[in-house]
Amino acid sequence: MDWSRILVNVAGEIFAPTTAAYALAAIGLNVHFGLTGLLNFGQAGFMLLGAYGFAISTIAGWPLWAAVLVAIACAAVFGLLLGIPTLKLRGDYLAIVTIAAAEIVRLVGRSTALTDLTGASSGLRGNSYKDTFQDASPLPDGTFALGPFEYAMNASNSWWIRIVGWAVVALACLLVWLLIRSPWGRVLKGIREDEDAVRSLGKNVYSYKMQALVLGGVIGAVAGIIYVLPRAVQPDSMGRPMTFFIWTILLLGGAATVFGPVLGSIIFWVSLMLIKSVMRAGVPESIMRTEQIEQFGWIIVGVTLMLLVIFRPQGILGDKKELAIDVR
Amino acid sequence: MRRVATRDRSTAGAPAALGVLLLAVLFLLAVPGTARAAVAGCVADAATGCINGTIRTADQQPAVGVVLDVEGPGGTTQATTDAEGRWTAAVTEAGEYTVTLDEATLPAGESLRNPDQNPRTVTVALGSSTGALFPLGAAAAAGGGGSDEDPDAAPDPESTAPAEDAGEVGAPVGASESGSFSWGRLAQQATSGLVFGVLLALAAVGLSLIYGTTGLSNFAHGEQVTLGAIVAYLAVQSFGLPLLVAGVVAVLVGAASGWLQDAGIWHQLRKRRVGTTQQMIVTIGLSMALQYTYQFFFGGGALRIVTTTPTMLTLGPVRISATSLWSLLIAVVVLAGVAYFLLGTRIGRATRAVSDNPALAAASGITVERVVRLVWVLGAALAALGGVLMGLYLNATSWNMGGALLLLMFAAVTLGGLGQAFGALAGSIVIGLVVEMSNLVIPSDMRYAGALLILILVLLLRPQGILGRAERIG
Numbered sequence: 001m002d003w004s005r006i007l008v009n010v011a012g013e014i015f016a017p018t019t020a021a022y023a024l025a026a027i028g029l030n031v032h033f034g035l036t037g038l039l040n041f042g043q044a045g046f047m048l049l050g051a052y053g054f055a056i057s058t059i060a061g062w063p064l065w066a067a068v069l070v071a072i073a074c075a076a077v078f079g080l081l082l083g084i085p086t087l088k089l090r091g092d093y094l095a096i097v098t099i100a101a102a103e104i105v106r107l108v109g110r111s112t113a114l115t116d117l118t119g120a121s122s123g124l125r126g127n128s129y130k131d132t133f134q135d136a137s138p139l140p141d142g143t144f145a146l147g148p149f150e151y152a153m154n155a156s157n158s159w160w161i162r163i164v165g166w167a168v169v170a171l172a173c174l175l176v177w178l179l180i181r182s183p184w185g186r187v188l189k190g191i192r193e194d195e196d197a198v199r200s201l202g203k204n205v206y207s208y209k210m211q212a213l214v215l216g217g218v219i220g221a222v223a224g225i226i227y228v229l230p231r232a233v234q235p236d237s238m239g240r241p242m243t244f245f246i247w248t249i250l251l252l253g254g255a256a257t258v259f260g261p262v263l264g265s266i267i268f269w270v271s272l273m274l275i276k277s278v279m280r281a282g283v284p285e286s287i288m289r290t291e292q293i294e295q296f297g298w299i300i301v302g303v304t305l306m307l308l309v310i311f312r313p314q315g316i317l318g319d320k321k322e323l324a325i326d327v328r
Numbered sequence: 329m330r331r332v333a334t335r336d337r338s339t340a341g342a343p344a345a346l347g348v349l350l351l352a353v354l355f356l357l358a359v360p361g362t363a364r365a366a367v368a369g370c371v372a373d374a375a376t377g378c379i380n381g382t383i384r385t386a387d388q389q390p391a392v393g394v395v396l397d398v399e400g401p402g403g404t405t406q407a408t409t410d411a412e413g414r415w416t417a418a419v420t421e422a423g424e425y426t427v428t429l430d431e432a433t434l435p436a437g438e439s440l441r442n443p444d445q446n447p448r449t450v451t452v453a454l455g456s457s458t459g460a461l462f463p464l465g466a467a468a469a470a471g472g473g474g475s476d477e478d479p480d481a482a483p484d485p486e487s488t489a490p491a492e493d494a495g496e497v498g499a500p501v502g503a504s505e506s507g508s509f510s511w512g513r514l515a516q517q518a519t520s521g522l523v524f525g526v527l528l529a530l531a532a533v534g535l536s537l538i539y540g541t542t543g544l545s546n547f548a549h550g551e552q553v554t555l556g557a558i559v560a561y562l563a564v565q566s567f568g569l570p571l572l573v574a575g576v577v578a579v580l581v582g583a584a585s586g587w588l589q590d591a592g593i594w595h596q597l598r599k600r601r602v603g604t605t606q607q608m609i610v611t612i613g614l615s616m617a618l619q620y621t622y623q624f625f626f627g628g629g630a631l632r633i634v635t636t637t638p639t640m641l642t643l644g645p646v647r648i649s650a651t652s653l654w655s656l657l658i659a660v661v662v663l664a665g666v667a668y669f670l671l672g673t674r675i676g677r678a679t680r681a682v683s684d685n686p687a688l689a690a691a692s693g694i695t696v697e698r699v700v701r702l703v704w705v706l707g708a709a710l711a712a713l714g715g716v717l718m719g720l721y722l723n724a725t726s727w728n729m730g731g732a733l734l735l736l737m738f739a740a741v742t743l744g745g746l747g748q749a750f751g752a753l754a755g756s757i758v759i760g761l762v763v764e765m766s767n768l769v770i771p772s773d774m775r776y777a778g779a780l781l782i783l784i785l786v787l788l789l790r791p792q793g794i795l796g797r798a799e800r801i802g
Contacts, residue, residue, distance in 0.1 A: 039605065041612075084788075085784055085787055085788035086787070088791075089787060089791060093742070093787060093791070095545065095608065096545065096735075096738050096742065096783070097783070097784055097787055099735065100735055100738070100739070100780040100783050100784060101780075101784065103735055103776070103777070103780055104777045104780050104781060104784075107773070107774055107776055107777035107780075108774060108777055110457075110773070111771055111773045111774045111777075112771060112773060113771045113773075113774070121378075121457040122457070122458070236457075240731075241616070244612055244613075244616055247609065247612070248613075251609070291420040291627075291628075292624050294420075295620045295621075295623045295624040296620075296624060298616060298620040299616075299617050299620045299621055299624065301616060301617075302613045302614065302615070302616030302617030302618075302619075302620065303613065303617050304613070305609065305610075305612065305613030305616065306610045306613035306614055306617070307613075308613075309606050309609045309610050309613065310597065310600075310602060310606070310610060313606060
């Protein structure tokens with residue numbers, strides 16, 4: 001067993017672009033669930049819309065900043081559309097509607113009727129929309145090795161996407177930290193704890209919820225951009241399982257905390273990679289085939305989510321008094 | 329406290345109407361295009377790729393029971409076309425796959441239009457679907473794609489369609505739509521929708537009963553459906569039991585799993601006073617764990633419960649397989665039994681009492697926990713039966729069949745009114761009809777999206793569902 005290679009792979013996950021994208025998506029979900037108590041089970045839909053918005057407008061020849069704005073606008077509009085019917089509903093109705101809305105985005109995106117726009121189920125190839133982002137990089141071309149980690153400077157799975165991705169994560173953390181302390185954030189927490197009490201104080205609960213939904217969705221859309229930059233836009237890889245992973249990450253790290261989503265994402269991807277690499281190296285093919293190891297990893301994720309919610313719903317960083325999942 | 333959909337007073341009215349309008353516009357914008365085959369049994373994700381296609385005879389009837397062998401780096405699987413001529417194969421490794429159509433299984437008198445393109449080689453990527461096309465008919469018929477052609481016959485645009493197929497795509501959308509509509513086709517789709525809806529109802533009734541008695545939205549209910557289908561598959565294919573016995577075994581295993589699940593997990597959680605939202609997230613984790621467990625043991629490919637070619641019956645304008653007809657019959661009898669149970673028996677009345685108000689039911693001497701346990705057993709058994717019949721109807725099952733159906737079940741249950749068992753039945757039939765008949769107007773790979781849109785619209789306009797009654801909270 002080649003331990004050093006496994007360790008390098010596993011440590012690489014700590015700052016991988018995917019880890020950053022999931023951390024960011026979980027931060028968005030944290031605004032929904034942790035701060036406001038909205039059960040959004042359609043976060044992958046926001047990410048997919050952001051990814052489509054960015055990729056399609058870039059392919060249409062728009063500059064980087066405009067493409068990012070398009071992605072943000074897509075998520076904002078989706079948030080508004082979703083919010084109008086769902087924010088009046090409570091609890092699990094909201095969950096069912098958001099999950100259905102995300103599925104609609106995926107099904108429409110992968111439909112062959114839109115092949116020219118979205119590439120249907122085969123999606124959009126990464127090379128068709130990566131250029132503007134890579135051209136914006138101030139880094140020289142070539143590859144760079146930091147210790148055992150060697151990646152390209154600008155291409156695909158690069159240092160550039162890592163730097164940008166984690167910078168955005170840091171900014172989002174700062175934003176959430178400021179929001180939690182602001183009067184606006186206190187109203188959101190009030191809504192989470194007791195909606196009717198907040199309403200009786202004369203606050204427009206509906207409007208606050210809508211703002212939270214749009215804000216979290218926009219963060220999700222940016223996460224979607226970061227997620228697809230090193231790969232391709234594939235509607236089927238951004239479906240329900242992705243939303244569930246984001247939930248696991250958020251609950252693992254701790255909802256309603258600033259760094260919970262980041263910590264959760266790092267732990268999630270590092271341990272998944274560790275389990276898979278160790279099993280790939282250590283379990284003979286006759287006992288478990290390679291693709292079975294992949295599935296074994298996801299089984300563990302599912303069981304982890306169950307145990308986490310039952311025994312430690314506040315996650316690693318959370319405070320049980322701060323957030324009881326079942327406030328209503 | 330039961331969770332009810334409530335309207336926030338400050339927000340009813342104009343914004344709601346605006347929302348409906350915007351959603352509808354958004355959806356309609358996405359609609360134009362030619363109808364085409366959907367994938368029933370394979371959902372591509374990070375670990376799965378799909379190969380699929382639709383096979384139709386020269387006169388555009390679906391070719392049922394055609395066997396295709398798929399061979400490649402991920403191993404060998406076999407796919408068979410279903411009642412609508414669709415076939416799909418799931419692979420778990422990317423690469424070049426060879427698809428071989430077994431010409432002996434083609435319907436009598438049919439032959440490949442391009443025999444030199446069998447076997448075909450396709451390149452499959454994980455997380456995406458690739459089409460492999462096998463047009464039937466005499467080679468000379470290729471150019472004769474007439475004006476009254478069924479839009480479904482258009483080659484799957486996902487596939488790398490060979491150049492000679494281009495003539496078939498020709499008809500413009502509008503023309504092909506007006507040309508394709510026929511009462512026969514309407515009747516055919518309506519029948520499929522009815523069968524699909526009744527089978528869906530078997531699963532949805534359990535979901536609704538569980539919600540009604542415990543307030544839990546069970547996201548792992550789809551896996552109970554898959555369980556039934558997989559047990560039947562094992563019983564028939566590995567133990568060689570006759571189909572009927574296999575079905576009974578599947579239902580028994582399903583019932584046992586419902587008992588075990590409630591005793592092992594949900595009863596304990598209720599005892600710990602874990603709230604329903606928390607329990608709902610637990611069901612999501614359970615659903616993930618079970619789905620990948622199925623995939624772990626049975627792989628990503630389609631599992632055929634029976635491998636014989638279904639016998640097709642022609643009733644007037646409608647073609648239906650004998651199996652579907654029997655399934656319909658069994659499902660109707662069972663659903664009638666459930667209705668009798670709920671309305672006519674003492675324990676059934678107790679169940680409805682618990683649904684209505686658990687605290688009051690407990691106060692009047694009903695053992696709520698016993699009723700809940702019974703509901704879990706009943707719900708899981710019904711789901712297993714639904715799974716077996718659905719597996720037969722779709723001609724194959726797979727690890728994520730239930731997962732794919734789950735949202736349709738929720739749509740049905742919500743449409744009928746959460747917690748209303750008869751509402752779930754009515755909702756399922758509506759959803760089944762919508763799913764199958766939307767083929768007539770929208771591309772068929774978006775038909776599930778149509779059903780889900782209905783779910784959202786219902787919640788917007790009538791959150792209590794068709795049969796539910798408006799409830800007040802507070």
